[in-house]
Ligand SMILES: Nc1ncnc2c1ncn2[C@@H]1O[C@H](COP(=O)(O)OP(=O)(O)OP(=O)(O)O)[C@@H](O)[C@H]1O
């Protein structure tokens with residue numbers, strides 16, 4: 001895989017926001033109205049030399065597992081790789097992560113406050129980690145990014161599209177992923193995979209109903225359909241090795 005100079009992607013084109021508007025029927029029920037109205041922030045391609053790859057998908061879809069495998073493979077190929085996650089990835093972000101995912105106070109959180117906390121973590125990550133890493137020509141593998149907000153807060157929690165879009169844009173500035181990988185699995189598979197996790201802390205997001213995760217899955221697929229230049233959807237129910245190889249092949253095609 002890639003010598004750095006070839007890493008400049010041809011994805012996430014400036015037509016992306018147009019694609020959302022054009023290809024998602026504006027009147028469709030369920031998730032579509034949220035996604036149809038969202039306009040993606042402008043990509044600041046000309047100022048960056050690295051590649052930002054985000055991983056998306058519901059809990060248990062295999063994001064962390066595949067980021068680990070891909071980063072090893074990229075490093076073996078001589079690439080400079082940064083792995084990070086959302087919420088989190090910075091000191092401030094990790095504190096927000098703990099608050100959102102584990103603190104008992106978060107059980108009372110309003111959807112609006114939750115949205116802002118995710119955005120705050122992201123804003124810090126962009127400025128403290130992502131932009132400097134892109135400037136140094138690194139490949140950044142990000143475990144969730146702005147699409148998680150679009151899908152979870154927008155689709156799952158039914159916050160209207162405008163505030164989600166405005167807050168997303170404010171948080172990320174000009175930074176959108178060059179490539180977004182969606183690991184697609186049935187909600188039940190994800191639940192089965194994470195059921196046996198040992199933790200003494202409650203994880204609020206994992207306590208959502210199976211129906212919520214069906215909507216999340218639907219939201220990701222809708223988003224991927226609207227933005228095919230940026231998204232790669234991979235069957236996350238296949239074996240770890242199969243997915244790793246599939247991702248490697250896809251990324252070779254996209255970033256050389
Ligand atoms: N392709 C796969 N087949 C079977 N099990 C898998 C596969 N990929 C990951 N797993 C297992 O499923 C569990 C969840 O995987 P992982 O933590 O990578 O998912 P995740 O998407 O990062 O989840 P979360 O969003 O909750 O962080 C782990 O126990 C992992 O070993």
Ligand SMILES: [Mg+2]
Pocket residue numbers: 063064065143
């Ligand atoms: Mg994970």
